[in-house]
Amino acid sequence: MVATSLTIDLNLNPLSTTDDTPVREVEGFFDDDDDNSFENEVDDRMACYLHRKNNENKELKEMLTGLMDSYNSLNTHVKKLMQDREELESSPKKRKFDETVQQSSWKRPKEDLPLSGIKRVYVKVDPSDKSLVVKDGYQWRKYGQKVTRDNPSPRAYYKCSFAPICPVKKKVQRSMEDDGVVVATYEGEHNHRSTMQEAAYALANEREISSSERWFNSPKLDEVLLEQMASYLSKDPNFTSEVAAAIFSKISQVDFFKKHTISYFLPPFKHAEGTKFQSLVNLGQPLMSNKHTIILMQTSQNRATRKFMDYESISQAMDGICALYERKLKDLNPAMRNITYDIQDLYNYIDGLADLSALVYDHSIQAYLPNDRQWIETECSIT
DNA sequence: CGCGTTTGACCCGCGC
DNA sequence: GCGCGGGTCAAACGCG
Numbered sequence: 001m002v003a004t005s006l007t008i009d010l011n012l013n014p015l016s017t018t019d020d021t022p023v024r025e026v027e028g029f030f031d032d033d034d035d036n037s038f039e040n041e042v043d044d045r046m047a048c049y050l051h052r053k054n055n056e057n058k059e060l061k062e063m064l065t066g067l068m069d070s071y072n073s074l075n076t077h078v079k080k081l082m083q084d085r086e087e088l089e090s091s092p093k094k095r096k097f098d099e100t101v102q103q104s105s106w107k108r109p110k111e112d113l114p115l116s117g118i119k120r121v122y123v124k125v126d127p128s129d130k131s132l133v134v135k136d137g138y139q140w141r142k143y144g145q146k147v148t149r150d151n152p153s154p155r156a157y158y159k160c161s162f163a164p165i166c167p168v169k170k171k172v173q174r175s176m177e178d179d180g181v182v183v184a185t186y187e188g189e190h191n192h193r194s195t196m197q198e199a200a201y202a203l204a205n206e207r208e209i210s211s212s213e214r215w216f217n218s219p220k221l222d223e224v225l226l227e228q229m230a231s232y233l234s235k236d237p238n239f240t241s242e243v244a245a246a247i248f249s250k251i252s253q254v255d256f257f258k259k260h261t262i263s264y265f266l267p268p269f270k271h272a273e274g275t276k277f278q279s280l281v282n283l284g285q286p287l288m289s290n291k292h293t294i295i296l297m298q299t300s301q302n303r304a305t306r307k308f309m310d311y312e313s314i315s316q317a318m319d320g321i322c323a324l325y326e327r328k329l330k331d332l333n334p335a336m337r338n339i340t341y342d343i344q345d346l347y348n349y350i351d352g353l354a355d356l357s358a359l360v361y362d363h364s365i366q367a368y369l370p371n372d373r374q375w376i377e378t379e380c381s382i383t
Numbered sequence: 384c385g386c387g388t389t390t391g392a393c394c395c396g397c398g399c
Numbered sequence: 400g401c402g403c404g405g406g407t408c409a410a411a412c413g414c415g
């Protein structure tokens with residue numbers, strides 16, 4: 001399993017992580033029998049590299065567990081506050097009314113909600129926005145609106161757009177206590193994925209299948225996903241837990257030997273609106289002391305040869321470029337068992353590309369800064 | 384023209 | 400049985 005993962009999934013060229021010499025040995029080209037000391041050295045480096053990745057993965061898991069704990073405690077606290085507030089504000093006269101209507105699903109006490117498959121969600125909204133729309137990742141069809149006796153604000157009734165296949169309904173009404181809060185009550189469980197989950201699954205599948213390379217003209221799932229996450233996270237506190245849970249569950253499934261771990265699920269992309277999402281992303285920063293780097297490459301004049309790769313650090317990006325060059329060498333010289341090259345050969349390869357640039361994430365300004373091929377060549381010589 | 388929203392009519396359960 | 404109130408239906412409406 002380990003060996004398989006290394007062979008198939010690692011594009012990092014671990015050999016180079018501690019290699020200061022400009023002369024490189026192309027991976028897989030040395031003979032199995034003729035250089036055991038070199039192999040041992042490689043094994044050591046592999047083990048060291050894997051150990052580092054393992055530790056990194058542990059840190060990621062700890063971070064996400066911490067995130068979940070923080071969220072859960074905060075959620076509990078908020079629920080308690082809301083409950084206290086409701087109890088405080090209900091007068092003896094009103095209490096009689098509440099006791100009556102509690103028999104309906106709408107006024108059922110929160111403690112009973114989980115038991116009856118009813119979930120209530122408080123969502124912060126713009127007080128001037130009267131639309132009663134709560135974005136939660138699912139598509140809804142409004143089928144009614146009523147003014148209720150206890151609340152001057154109308155109550156909107158929605159069915160899941162997959163009805164009658166999906167039985168879920170929701171009611172949305174502005175909170176009586178706070179004009180800036182709407183209360184969404186959900187009945188039933190969806191028997192399908194949300195649009196958010198669809199995007200996440202598609203993204204995860206795409207990543208697992210295509211590894212590190214993607215075409216420019218592929219669907220912009222990242223952007224869709226990020227926009228949706230940002231939107232939902234900024235409006236629906238419950239969705240935060242779902243996203244966090246989804247991320248945690250996905251991370252747990254990812255083989256830690258694969259290089260695409262947290263950077264794939266929490267890429268440090270800047271988002272103009274998603275402040276809450278941004279804060280979630282920032283939680284990953286201690287693990288992102290490396291600068292996330294995107295390599296943009298066009299190997300020939302044909303625009304179809306455009307592609308991009310992303311890496312967790314500049315050095316890994318440089319390794320990625322070297323690995324591409326080494327693959328090209330291997331393709332050009334299939335009969336040769338050993339191929340060596342020096343840094344000038346690599347420069348020639350870089351210069352021969354139709355286009356090459358690197359976008360390096362700068363944490364201080366939370367944006368990517370472009371770098372030309374001259375800069376890449378310099379970095380290659382350092383790495 | 385299709386699809387989602389609006390809105391008045393209707394249904395139903397509950398309390399009196 | 401009647402009235403009340405929440406929930407649902409479906410025709411009308413409006414928008415892209």
